[in-house]
Amino acid sequence: MRGFVLSLLMLVLLLPLAAADGFSSLVDDARLKVVLNYPVEVRLGDCFTLVLQVTFLGDVDVDKMWLKVSYTSEAGTTTLLQDNLVSTPTFYPTGSNIVKTYSLCIPNVQRRDPLVTATFYANYTRETAYQPLTHTWHIAAVRTRTYQDLLNDLNRAQEQINQLRTTIQTLETEINRLRTRLEEALNTAATLMTRLNSSREEIHRLEQRLQTMSDEYRQLNDRFVSTVGELKALQATYETLRRENEALSTSYQQLLHDYRNLTREYSMLQASFNQLHELYEGLVGRHESAKQQIGYLQSQLDETSRELADLRLRYSLLSDENLLHRNIAYAEAFLILAAVVAAASYGLSRRRMLRSPPALPPPPPPPNT
Structure with missing residues (x-):
């Protein structure tokens, strides 16, 4: 194209x-x-x-x-x-x-x-x-x-007419209601006038009662002022007692702390005492055994003494035999040594018994909190 x-x-x-x-x-x-x-x-x-x-x-x-x-x-x-x-x-x-x-x-x-x-x-x-x-x-x-503008105006006017009709009906209803309320108010006014006269008399009576209550109020006010003074004094006393209580509480806490420390120390000492007591019981048993052994050795010593006397007799009879005399001397030395050992063992046991510590008393009860 x-x-x-x-x-x-x-x-x-x-x-x-x-x-x-x-x-x-x-x-x-x-x-x-x-x-x-x-x-x-x-x-x-x-x-x-x-x-x-x-x-x-x-x-x-x-x-x-x-x-x-x-x-x-x-x-x-x-x-x-x-x-x-x-x-x-x-x-x-x-x-x-x-x-x-x-x-x-x-x-x-x-x-x-x-x-x-x-x-x-x-x-x-x-x-x-x-x-x-x-x-x-x-x-x-x-x-x-435009046509739409006119149509909108018409619709708004129709809505206003409907609203005005509704408003008129509402106002008529309100007028009737107000008339009824006016009649009721007139009746109520007459009743209230009667009640007003009664109220005036009641007011006069209440004024007299008010005067009486005013006098009572002044008396109560004086008592109130006195009570306030007492209250302030009690508050001062309370503050003093409170401070003392705080000091006592501090002392109590310190004492409680010391008591707990002493209780722990007592527990440790009690444990040590129990150990020493067990050791003491063992030593007592050993002492009894040593006493029995000493008695046994004493009987042997007595028998040995008798034998020594016999030996001395025989020694005097057999003085010519040097070997026999030497044996007798050895036996005598042995017996003396046994007696010394027994005496030393007995003395040691006795000393241990005297040195064992006495039983500790039970700890005091804790203070009441």
């Missing part, structure tokens, strides 16, 4: 802005698709958004393409937008898109029945010859207040 000329003319006439947007689509010869998104209503002085999307359904050569948006009223036509989409010959393959978003503002001048229109114009080759395409849309109207 050698060339393509597209002209799109849109005239926008002022209409109050509505909630929904308008949409229009145009497809020509299965080669070009134009989609226009626009507001249905626009208020005077408001701004709105316009979206243009051109889709190429086939390979197209575009010579020129432009978009013009105008505002038309009885005062004439005002151009709001003039945009050259394509200013030089350009080739667009299938599937290409041109998307434009515009922000336009309506003049803040009130006109009568302004109108928004959009005109699309395209000139491109179809069947080897250029054929024009023209299409016009009537988009929207421009007003100072």
